[in-house]
Amino acid sequence: NRDLVVVRDLHKYFPITAGILQRHVADVKAVDGIDFEIRSGETLGLVGESGSGKTTAGRVILRLADATSGSVTFDGRELVGLTRAELRPLRKEMQIIFQDPYASLNPRMTVGSIVREPLEIHNIAKGKDADDRVQELLRLVGLQPQHANRYPHEFSGGQRQRIGVARALAVDPKFIVADEPVSALDVSIQAQVINLLQDLQQKLGLTYLFIAHDLSVVRHISNRVAVMYVGKIVELADRDQLYDNPLHPYTQALLSAIPIPDPDVERRRKRIILTGDIPSPVNPPSGCRFHTRCPVAFDRCTTEIPAFKEYETGHRAACHWVEQHGGKAPDITAGPA
Numbered sequence: 001n002r003d004l005v006v007v008r009d010l011h012k013y014f015p016i017t018a019g020i021l022q023r024h025v026a027d028v029k030a031v032d033g034i035d036f037e038i039r040s041g042e043t044l045g046l047v048g049e050s051g052s053g054k055t056t057a058g059r060v061i062l063r064l065a066d067a068t069s070g071s072v073t074f075d076g077r078e079l080v081g082l083t084r085a086e087l088r089p090l091r092k093e094m095q096i097i098f099q100d101p102y103a104s105l106n107p108r109m110t111v112g113s114i115v116r117e118p119l120e121i122h123n124i125a126k127g128k129d130a131d132d133r134v135q136e137l138l139r140l141v142g143l144q145p146q147h148a149n150r151y152p153h154e155f156s157g158g159q160r161q162r163i164g165v166a167r168a169l170a171v172d173p174k175f176i177v178a179d180e181p182v183s184a185l186d187v188s189i190q191a192q193v194i195n196l197l198q199d200l201q202q203k204l205g206l207t208y209l210f211i212a213h214d215l216s217v218v219r220h221i222s223n224r225v226a227v228m229y230v231g232k233i234v235e236l237a238d239r240d241q242l243y244d245n246p247l248h249p250y251t252q253a254l255l256s257a258i259p260i261p262d263p264d265v266e267r268r269r270k271r272i273i274l275t276g277d278i279p280s281p282v283n284p285p286s287g288c289r290f291h292t293r294c295p296v297a298f299d300r301c302t303t304e305i306p307a308f309k310e311y312e313t314g315h316r317a318a319c320h321w322v323e324q325h326g327g328k329a330p331d332i333t334a335g336p337a
């Protein structure tokens with residue numbers, strides 16, 4: 001499939017100022033030079049701990065925040081630098097689903113008006129046509145059309161997320177950033193919402209950037225997965241390549257944290273316990289940002305930033321160990337404890 005979204009050397013820094021004069025003292029380097037593509041019709045999972053920059057990356061790609069530098073093209077059009085007026089027609093094509101369905105729905109609006117609002121803002125439908133479209137959208141996300149007259153508080157968390165999805169779909173977008181759409185939901189409801197997103201993707205030909213903080217949530221839905229650490233992408237691969245043959249030590253550590261349902265396998269498994277917290281994006285470690293926590297770090301890691309290189313088709317990683325061993329992964333998860 002062709003690339004729908006192409007991200008090149010994207011940076012987003014938030015300046016920190018101090019004193020009455022608001023002097024610039026430092027930057028939060030939330031996104032610090034990332035490159036990837038999202039193919040039309042696929043789901044790219046973007047995974048990282050909180051503070052990795054994944055949500056900021058999603059927002060910058062949608063131009064909900066301005067990039068500091070770099071490029072984002074959508075359907076061949078550069079988004080960075082477009083004015084508000086130039087962006088307006090593109091807003092319909094790209095939508096976001098938020099993490100917290102409770103916070104993202106106006107409690108004083110009925111569900112019908114919440115879903116209807118984007119239709120009116122973008123001049124898509126009015127009056128009876130808009131009513132019909134609202135009913136159609138509610139049905140599409142598995143809600144009853146009569147729910148249109150109720151308020152968000154009358155719904156469960158899973159149903160509220162369905163309302164958020166209906167609102168995002170109202171403008172008939174091509175691309176959706178789903179920012180931790182199931183993290184606030186009970187585990188039993190998470191699968192339902194993920195299945196809904198997959199059904200909608202097939203029916204409507206949607207492309208997703210699916211943001212999550214652990215690798216277990218994105219496994220089912222993603223075609224490819226990118227792993228972020230302190231503002232950088234450390235590994236990107238097809239889903240099965242990434243889960244079966246992770247190259248980067250950080251990906252291995254994240255994978256080792258996922259519980260395995262089989263208790264025998266679980267008992268024999270060696271977990272990688274990362275010591276220390278995720279470093280601050282204000283003052284990230286020199287060289288490889290993971291060197292302060294990496295079990296196989298060596299001298300070069302502290303001074304030289306590892307290149308994000310392709311080792312097999314479509315499988316990229318940023319690690320000196322992998323490079324010096326001809327694309328092999330360090331063996332830090334295998335074997336019994």
Ligand code: SF4
Nearest residue numbers: 288291294301319320
């Ligand atoms: Fe570890 Fe060095 Fe690879 Fe970074 S570059 S992940 S510190 S081995």
